Amino acid sequence: MEPRFVTAADVARRAGVSRSAVSRAFTPGASVAPETRARVLEAAEALGYRVNRLARTLHRDRSDLVGIIGANLGNPYISAQFDALSAALQAEGLQTLLVNLRPDPRPGAEAPDLGRAVERLLEYRVRTVVLLSGAAPDELVRLCAANGVRMVLINRPAPAAGALADVIDSDAAGGGRLAARRLIAAGCRQLAVVLSESRTSAKLARADAFCAEAARAGLTVRRWTQGPNSYETGVAAARSLLAEGDPARIDGIFGVTDEIALGAMNTARHELGLAVPERLSVIGFDDAPISGWSSHRLTTVRQSLRALTAATLEAILSPADAAVSHRAIAVDLVERGSVAPARGPAPT
Template sequence: MVPRFISAHMVADRAGVSRSAVSRAFTPGASIAPETREKVMQAAAELGYQVNDLARGLLANRSRLVGLVASDPASPFRTQQIAALSRRLVERGSVPVLIPTGTGEEQVSAAHSTLLRYRAEATIVLSGMPSTSLVELAQRNGQPLIVVGRTEHGPDHIRVDNVRAAQVAVEVFVARGMRKLGFVTSSVRSPNLIEREEAFVSAAASHGLNVRIQRAGYTDYDGGQVAASLLLGTGDAVEAVFCVNDLMAFGLMDYARDVLNLSIPRDLSVIGFDGVPASRWGAYRLTTFHQDEEVLAHEIIRVLDQRQADPKARPIVSVLDVPLIYRGSVRPLRGEA
């Protein structure tokens, strides 16, 4: 016997009512006699019937699907972000759908086109490079498009205050007498990374300091190791390094200690970005800017609800603070323990 879903027609036959009565029974606010609704609900319970929300959404030209587009879903911070946002969406009554992509505009655009075909109620781009055509396509179809972690003209966007974070990192290093600064990033020129780099260099320049910038292939642990070998293994000592994320900071710290026999923070101070769980581990105790995934998820839902309430409003721009969490990877101020 081929398995099949229980249909509304089967419920109608069991209850002895019309197919439309079944539909009204499961539609909040619809007109239906109490005794008829009771018959339908009893029949549905006996059969194990569940409403087909996807079909309903397609009939209404809008489903409850919300697409999450990410080029790096396996990275620690993105995993936390997706989990927190998915929980919030489910609580909202939406159905989160993750579409992993590459970093290119074509792959992100293809993912968005797929979501449009399924009449998703919104697309949330967590990482990757959305193209201008993608933005225009969303607007023509009336689908909310929320871009996270980058500034885009047209769609609603939510980002963290990279400029202030970079300024704080410089202030922390300068207050501790460090003047030889390094910055570790990747060759993947995403807007977030560019913003952090430019702001860090500018803040350092305001103190009369230059910054040695070291790029690696990717923003991962191996990238941090490669960057450390190039930045720290030259004999031109660097006293403090700001890494664009925690993974690169972990790789850099391990290389500095295990290969170069440097002591952290006595010989080298390190600041990361993201606040992933491993940053608290005893092996790292990394001072880092904390992106709170729950705060971010709450803000994404707020922007989505605001957009749906007023589809023609001007683009919503939300900038979130990222507090610096002090741990053991930065040399204490004079007089501190």
């Protein structure tokens, strides 16, 4: 005896009404006599019936499913972002369907690619696809559009003009400039920027703006690019950049991500014995929760999680025929203890 899901027909039988009546009893505003509805609800309760949303979705023009494509969900900032977003969706009555782009560690397994991830989500008829990771080729955006699904890109490269995708970007260039000015004000003269190899333009833009601003002050920046967006990348960068006998004598590091910056800072402090911020200043980007911990006190460029989540939700909830939007999230610098005090006024 295998228990099956209870169906509306079961409830109808038990309540002595038609299947339609059951359906209406669960549809707010439908025309049902109060006592009929009560009888139906009672039967449903007794049987443990709930509406099958999958079947219901066959009728509705949009499902309640929001597909989220992410990777690196263990990352301190990304996990916080994902947590906030999924909670917000839920509060709106939407459901989170996750595709994790994390590579399968088993030998012989192929890495999940973005194209397949999107197709997967389309198979589930999601109403929106949110991209937290990876860069969407225009072709994928078009694929979604062809199925009436909007894409929401968070800190991702913008797609071709006219593509059906909402873009949400924190001010990467502004943040990069903020970081550069702050390090320069601290008196740093030998700057380095550490970034991961991923193609995401947001991180590139942060680094580029940092370099450009440094150039305006007559400084050149050592650019260290390697590996994924991870703590270990910061560790490796610090080891390589700050190796003993390094002629450059780097005194200011900008990590395009808090996790990278923390890896670099911790390695400098605890492994290489360099005082932060006296000998070396470090600045990050994101303001992940752990950056404020007293073990780190990382000065960083904050992109407000609240604002980011609110903008994302707004994009997801916008009507299907709304024009494509572009939302910018302001950033600001949160001063903690990883950068030397500013000497004199900040450069303009």
